Amino acid sequence: MQFQHSFLLKALFVAASIAVTLPASAADKKTDNRSAFDKAYDPETKTIHLDPDDPTGDMLFDKRDYSKDKRPAGPINVQRYNGGLSWQGIPTFFKLPVAITPEDLKAGKVDVAIMGVPMSAGGYGQPGTGHGAQTMRISETMLPWGVGGVISETQVDPFEELVIVDYGDAAVDPLSVERSLASIRDTVAGAARAGAVPIMIGGDHSIMYPSVLGIADVYGKKNFSILHVDAHTDISTENFGHYVTIGNMVRLSVEEGLVKGEEVHAVGQRSPGYGPAKLKWYKENGVRIYWQGEIETRGFRAVVDDLLEDLKAGPGKLYLSIDYDVLDPAAMSAVTAPVLGGWTTRQLVELIRSVCVVVECIGVDFVEYNPFFDDQGNRGGNVALSIVRETLGAIAMRKKGIREPFYYHPAILGKERKPKKK
Ligand SMILES: [Mn+2]
Structure with a gap:
C-alpha cells in the first residue's frame, strides 16, 4: 500500500513536470515548424537568424567561473622549468606567463597583453587566418632558446624592460564577424583599461574594427591616430551586404x-x-596615404621621415595595424592575399622601431598570417612572430627613453670601433 501510494505520488509528480515542460516546447514547434532553410534567412527583411532554441548558442562566449580558481590575481607562469627550448613546454606567445582577467593585468602591472583573435569569417579570400595566432604560439624557432634575450641591434631587451603576458584569446564565433564584434571590443577595452597595451594577433583584418572600437572606448574617439600598414587600402564599398x-x-x-x-x-x-x-576617398577624407609607388620613387627612409612628422603633429597616441601582406611574398607568402613588389622584413622592422619611439603605441594588431599557406616548419609564422618581438622591442625602446628613428645601438653602427693604428 505504502509502495503504491508513493509510486502514485511519483507518477503524479512526473506527469506534472511533463505538463510544465512538454506543452511549451510543443507549442514552440507548432508556431515555427519551418525548415532550417526557411528559418535561417529571411529574404524579405534580409535578416540572418540564429537558432534561439539551441542550448549551445552562446557556448563560444561563455566565460568560466574564475572565482573557483582560488588563486591570487596576477600573471601565471605555466612552465615547469626555467630553461627549456622554444619548442618545448606549454606554448604561449614567447613562453610568456598567462593572464586571464583584467584583474590579473592590474595586479601584475602588465605593460603589454598579447592576445589571439582567431577570426576568419571576415575574409572572403582563401581561408585559414583564424588559425594564425595559435600557430604563432608554436612558431618560435628563430631563437631556439626561447623567450628573452636582448635585441642585438638596439641592445634593448623587451622582456626585461616590460611586463608582457599572453592574454589568451578573445572569443570569436568563427562563422560570424558580427557576432564576434562585442567580444573582441570588450576584451581589447578590458586590457587597455587595465593599463596594458593590447596586442591583437589575428585572425583576419576584420578584427581591426572592433579593436579600434575597444581602444576608442578607453581613450576616447579622435584622441589617437591610426597607422595602417598594408598592401591593400581596406576602404572597400563592396562588402557583399x-x-x-x-x-x-x-x-x-x-x-x-x-x-x-x-x-x-x-x-x-x-x-x-x-x-x-579609391584615390578620391583618400583625398576627400584627408587620409594621408603613402602609396608604394612613392616609397619606390623617393626611398623608404625619406617617406618614413615624412610619416613620422605627420604622426608627431597628431595626438601622440597611435593605434598600429599591421597587415603582414605589406611584406613582399618573397619574405612572407603565408598570407591570404599576397601582392608582389612589397617590403623586406628589414623595412617593416625599421618602420615599427621608428614609429613606436616617436609616438606612444596604445594598441597594435598583426593580421592575415595564414598558416594554411605556410610550410611545415611555420617559417611564415616565425617571420610573423619575429615582427611581434621587434614591436615589443620598439615599445621597450620608448620606455627606455630612446626617441631616435632608425635607431641602431652605436656599437652596432661601428661607432665604438677604434681606428687601426698604422
Ligand atoms: Mn588588410
Whole structure:
C-alpha cells in the first residue's frame, strides 16, 4: 500500500513536470515548424537568424567561473622549468606567463597583453587566418632558446624592460564577424583599461574594427591616430551586404568618427584594383596615404621621415595595424592575399622601431598570417612572430627613453670601433 501510494505520488509528480515542460516546447514547434532553410534567412527583411532554441548558442562566449580558481590575481607562469627550448613546454606567445582577467593585468602591472583573435569569417579570400595566432604560439624557432634575450641591434631587451603576458584569446564565433564584434571590443577595452597595451594577433583584418572600437572606448574617439600598414587600402564599398569585412575597416574607422581623417596614415598600398574612386576617398577624407609607388620613387627612409612628422603633429597616441601582406611574398607568402613588389622584413622592422619611439603605441594588431599557406616548419609564422618581438622591442625602446628613428645601438653602427693604428 505504502509502495503504491508513493509510486502514485511519483507518477503524479512526473506527469506534472511533463505538463510544465512538454506543452511549451510543443507549442514552440507548432508556431515555427519551418525548415532550417526557411528559418535561417529571411529574404524579405534580409535578416540572418540564429537558432534561439539551441542550448549551445552562446557556448563560444561563455566565460568560466574564475572565482573557483582560488588563486591570487596576477600573471601565471605555466612552465615547469626555467630553461627549456622554444619548442618545448606549454606554448604561449614567447613562453610568456598567462593572464586571464583584467584583474590579473592590474595586479601584475602588465605593460603589454598579447592576445589571439582567431577570426576568419571576415575574409572572403582563401581561408585559414583564424588559425594564425595559435600557430604563432608554436612558431618560435628563430631563437631556439626561447623567450628573452636582448635585441642585438638596439641592445634593448623587451622582456626585461616590460611586463608582457599572453592574454589568451578573445572569443570569436568563427562563422560570424558580427557576432564576434562585442567580444573582441570588450576584451581589447578590458586590457587597455587595465593599463596594458593590447596586442591583437589575428585572425583576419576584420578584427581591426572592433579593436579600434575597444581602444576608442578607453581613450576616447579622435584622441589617437591610426597607422595602417598594408598592401591593400581596406576602404572597400563592396562588402557583399556585410557591415564589417577584411576590406572596409579603415573606411569605417574614419566615416564613423572613431578617428579624424587626417589622423589616419596609410603606407605600403600597392594591390591592383584601386581606381579613381579609391584615390578620391583618400583625398576627400584627408587620409594621408603613402602609396608604394612613392616609397619606390623617393626611398623608404625619406617617406618614413615624412610619416613620422605627420604622426608627431597628431595626438601622440597611435593605434598600429599591421597587415603582414605589406611584406613582399618573397619574405612572407603565408598570407591570404599576397601582392608582389612589397617590403623586406628589414623595412617593416625599421618602420615599427621608428614609429613606436616617436609616438606612444596604445594598441597594435598583426593580421592575415595564414598558416594554411605556410610550410611545415611555420617559417611564415616565425617571420610573423619575429615582427611581434621587434614591436615589443620598439615599445621597450620608448620606455627606455630612446626617441631616435632608425635607431641602431652605436656599437652596432661601428661607432665604438677604434681606428687601426698604422
Ligand atoms: Mn588588410
